[in-house]
Amino acid sequence: MNTSIHVTVNGVQYSHMVEPRLLLVNYLRDVLRLTGTHVGCDTSSCGACTIHLNGKATKCCTILAVQADGCEITTIEGLSHNGELHPLQEAFNECHGLQCGFCTPGMIMTAADLLQHNSQPSETDIRHALEGNFCRCTGYHNIVKSVQYAAEKISESAVAPAEVKA
């Protein structure tokens, strides 16, 4: 029997009738056509499907769409605003943080969760936070650099208005 769900994805409200066994990642990709969220291992190991569910990094291949009823979801498509890249997206571009790019949306969503809690993470903090995201191109070094670059960018923009006033 289908169940009705109401979710807010990247600021837009949606209501659908879904089968209880529909995974959240398939709801996002196949129903909403938000294909930036990838399916990698499909066993909650690789992190390619990471999104934010009520602000928390979540592997949505291991969540049912019905569990997300009433929740706020952010996907990689929801990170940029008015055509301006999120500092993490800019950083991955600047620091060559991607090769094939398959893991990138998940990497960025997990890193965004980290930067919300820890605005100046050490290299160890970053590597620990990204434990649940695999890069099969093994480009971890530049991924870590990208997160450091984004953290600096975000803290610079946070102090910039005060400097302008002075």
Next chain:
Amino acid sequence: MIPAAFEYEKVTTVDEAIAALSNDDTKILAGGHSLIPAMKLRLSRPAKLVDIGGIAALKDLKEEDGEIVIGAAATHADIMYHNLIRTHLPFFTEGASMIGDVQVRNHGTIGGSLAHADPAADWPALVLAADATIEVRGSDGSRRIKATDFFTGLFTTRLGPNEIITAVRIPKPADGAKSTYQKFPQPASRFALVGCAVIRFADGSTNIAFTGVAENAFRDSGAEQALAGKPVNEEHITAAVNAALQNVDVLGDHYASIPYRTHLAKVFLRKALWAVK
């Protein structure tokens, strides 16, 4: 991979959950981070899921009558970041931070982990060492099961088919207790190839529990007795390590042979005991 079809019911109270469990072949869905992977692989094929994710009362974490009470649906991250836990049960904070990864910690729950009773899960060793009691409720009311009686074998516990875990109750350790959780994680899954939880009390008693070593997590009474009332030093640590794992059927698999896992467990017990010295 998509699970086989099932019926779904979202409940808002524990009583509703228990009523729903009276149907055969119904399973509780909390964080889903053990159950959904098992369902995707058809290792589990319940006819119905009862989603308890909406029961706010099960997420409570509080101090009550000298005990720390953790609601069954508290996530690993909820526990890891909670000040009460950091203050009174620092090895729970340490252990929670080693479970899976950030995303898994955000959804997996302590109650789910205990009910699932994976032989390599972290919480079983921690609740055993902390002398916790598991509070469960069924159609006949509530009862409390000592953690030391709870785990009965591979993925099996004393939880009845129509019962649900509601909370984990841990006696607040007296001042001066030192605790640690030392773990050798399987590099991909982060489950424990060996995990050792130790709490040393100011009165000279020590609780020692292992996970990942046998079919279920267990307290190592041999090692505990070797240290009882003795100072934690090289001599007595070695005595405890030598006394550990007696009459334990150590698991061997393609990750770790029996001799290797036995060796690892003793190395991690030694590390843990030095950490509480």
